[in-house]
Amino acid sequence: ETGVTQTPRHLVMGMTNKKSLKCEQHLGHNAMYWYKQSAKKPLELMFVYSLEERVENNSVPSRFSPECPNSSHLFLHLHTLQPEDSALYLCASSQDRGDYEQYFGPGTRLTVT
Amino acid sequence: GENVEQHPSTLSVQEGDSAVIKCTYSDSASNYFPWYKQELGKRPQLIIDIRSNVGEKKDQRIAVTLNKTAKHFSLHITETQPEDSAVYFCAASLGGSQGNLIFGKGTKLSVKP
Numbered sequence: 001e002t003g004v005t006q007t008p009r010h011l012v013m014g015m016t017n018k019k020s021l022k023c024e025q026h027l028g029h030n031a032m033y034w035y036k037q038s039a040k041k042p043l044e045l046m047f048v049y050s051l052e053e054r055v056e057n058n059s060v061p062s063r064f065s066p067e068c069p070n071s072s073h074l075f076l077h078l079h080t081l082q083p084e085d086s087a088l089y090l091c092a093s094s095q096d097r098g099d100y101e102q103y104f105g106p107g108t109r110l111t112v113t
Numbered sequence: 114g115e116n117v118e119q120h121p122s123t124l125s126v127q128e129g130d131s132a133v134i135k136c137t138y139s140d141s142a143s144n145y146f147p148w149y150k151q152e153l154g155k156r157p158q159l160i161i162d163i164r165s166n167v168g169e170k171k172d173q174r175i176a177v178t179l180n181k182t183a184k185h186f187s188l189h190i191t192e193t194q195p196e197d198s199a200v201y202f203c204a205a206s207l208g209g210s211q212g213n214l215i216f217g218k219g220t221k222l223s224v225k226p
Contacts, residue, residue, distance in 0.1 A: 043157070043202055043216035056213060090156065099145035099164065099208040103154040 003027050006091050006105035015081060016112055021108045022092030023074040027036045031097045032074045034066060037107070038087040049074060050097050115140040117205050119217025120174045126193050127225055135184040136203035145208040146179060146186045151219075152199045158203075161188070164208070191225045 004010040004025045013019050015028035025032065034046040063085075065077040074091055088107045094100040116139040126132050138146075147162035163170045163177045163186065170177050174193075179186040190197055200219045206222035 017178075042200075042219045044146045045215075047215055048213060098212045099162075099206055101162070102214065104158070106156050109142070 004032075004091060004093055004103050007043075008108060009106065010109045010111075012111045012113060013078070013081065015083075018028040018034075018077070018079040020028075020078065021076040021091075021110075023105055025072055025091075025093040025105075027093060027102070027103060029070060029093040029095050029103070031094045031100075032068060033092040033094075033102065034064075034074065034076055034090065035104075036087050037090055043090075047076075048097065050110050055097070058072035066088075074085055081110075083112050086110055086112045115143055115205055115207070115215040117203060117217040119203050119213050119220060121220060122218065123221045123223070125223045125225065126192060128195060130175060130193055132190045132193050132197070132224075134188045134201055134203070134222070135185060136205075136217050137183075138205040138215075140179075140205070140207070141182070141184060142207055143205040143212075145212065147204050147206075147214070148176070148188050148203045148213055149204065149216075150179060150199045151202065157202060164172040191220075192224075193220070194226050195224050198224045 007022045032049045036044045044061045047066045052068045069074040090107045091105040093104040094102045119136045144165035145200040149157040150160045151157040173189045200221050202219045203217045204214040206214045
């Protein structure tokens with residue numbers, strides 16, 4: 001499947017590191033999302049972008065910083081993370097916000113040591 | 114905001130039996146209810162959805178029912194097969210251009226041959 005891709009697939013970082021997750025969609029969609037998936041909260045919405053404008057920030061700590069340079073790309077910049085931030089980070093896109101199917105990427109498995 | 118409760122958290126059935134997963138939501142204004150399936154190590158994928166103007170929808174062995182008065186909706190899988198084994202997530206959304214999907218915590222379905 002090549003609709004929504006994410007890199008890297010796995011990432012191990014120390015608490016003082018700075019890293020970025022990348023998401024790319026080839027579907028011509030207008031909305032993109034970041035989700036955090038962990039055992040405690042299986043699909044937790046973090047950020048929503050619509051037409052490259054951030055429209056939702058679900059009280060996410062500032063150590064997570066999203067960026068959407070164009071409608072096809074979405075980044076999640078990480079700095080000074082905590083061990084509890086270890087999780088699977090999923091990117092998704094949809095035609096628009098609302099009642100449209102969301103297409104998920106394969107995720108980035110993040111481990112913070 | 115919207116809150117979605119999903120039950121059971123785990124479900125084990127024999128191949129050929131039926132499986133039912135139930136969800137309740139809190140916001141009576143929600144009008145879009147999708148179901149996503151996530152196989153082990155894979156990304157979530159939409160399997161069926163229903164909108165508030167419909168009470169039931171079927172797609173081969175899968176059906177979803179919606180009771181707006183009681184604010185609950187259910188996924189029904191008939192003649193289960195081992196490949197149905199996965200985690201199933203329900204979600205609710207206000208729909209339109211302002212809605213975000215709020216997911217339940219998931220149900221791990223195991224189909225034993």
